[in-house]
Amino acid sequence: MVAFRTEASGRTTGLLFRCVLYCLLALALIIVDKRFDHLGKIRRLLSVVAYPVQIAVASPFDGWHWLRDSVTTRAALRADKSKLEAELRVAQFRLQRYEALEAETMRLRALRDSTAGVTERFVIGDVMNVDLDAFRERVLVDKGAGDGIYVGQAVLDSGGVFGQVARVGQLTSEVILVSDAAHAIPVQINRNGLRTVAVGTGDTKRLKLPYLPTSADVVAGDLLVTSGLGGGFPAGYPVGTIAEVRRDPSQSLADIDVKPAAALDRSKELLFVWLKPPAAELQPPPKAAPVPKK
């Protein structure tokens, strides 16, 4: 730090004093925020204050989308409709066996006292058009503690697992993507049930599996699904497909790239999922106790 010289104005001693004061305050904040959990409430309040700024930034884009949506032509709407109908047909075809399969799954789970949680209810949130830190894979979503969102909650999109809730504000929440370098998710390979952990890379197009030995039975194209271990994520949701397996004989671990199943850089609507704690375990319910559906 540069030496503070006395100037004619005589304000520099005040400057040094205030600088030290504010720096100590900031350091205290950092330590308290890092070590203890008491700042959660304050942060929640502050995030409400920040909400207008975020809304103000997002609104022109939302307005533009609204305008574009409202002036789409009849032809475009018809094309959309036929596309959606086709998709619906396929989806219904697949759904036909769903009920039966689910019942079967529950029965099998009960047989082996599985501890994997089961999805109970979900709520849909919209990604807000706001950029958070450029170097962390996070998005801001317009559902918060007021909607019962809790930290650690699993977030999916239409393609697969998107991430989990990292921080909750009163009106908004921050979702950390599976591709964030600080994120890891327990997965298994759908083909053979091999369990491992998928780790983010900081690149939305790539995850990696750093903990599999070179001899592991993995080939490009394998589907990765959540294993449900650890209890954070529901089991059986797609996380990604193996993109590339590099086996270096001199290394003990293989170098495996995964292409995420969720559209991490494009999804606008996200599903927040509540898990029903397994009946076998008498777990306390999550902080914001979900109201059972029905």
Added chain:
Amino acid sequence: MALSALVALALAVLPLPAVLDALRPDFLVLVVFYWCIESPRVGGLSLAFFSGLALDVIHGVVLGQHALALTLMGAWATNLRLRIRVFSMLSQCLVVFALLTGYQFVLFWVDGATGNPVTTFSRWLAPFIGALLWPVLVSVMRKVRER
């Protein structure tokens, strides 16, 4: 003063394409430096501290990180202000570059100390862009203040 800070804060979260996102200059930091140099009585360290706090909340990082960095660099800018004011624009840009690099370094350090190191090289590009943007910011602020 409050208006310029708010506009800069909005610019800090404005959605940009992913390529440009890493190159986004720290608008609010530049505005704080401007006030520290131009009239520390109006802005000064309180502005620096609270702008930093706002950045912490908006970026969702550990509270106090940007506040600490901005306070330190704001104090430095305030201390150097009499000299910076008589500098040519080129030297001013160099000083601002040094300040912004110091700012990034404090952020980098706090990132590392709190256990979320961001080691991508692109974070060190922001000071470059910020320093290039300094003359633009100064002329815009002067224009607005003359009104």
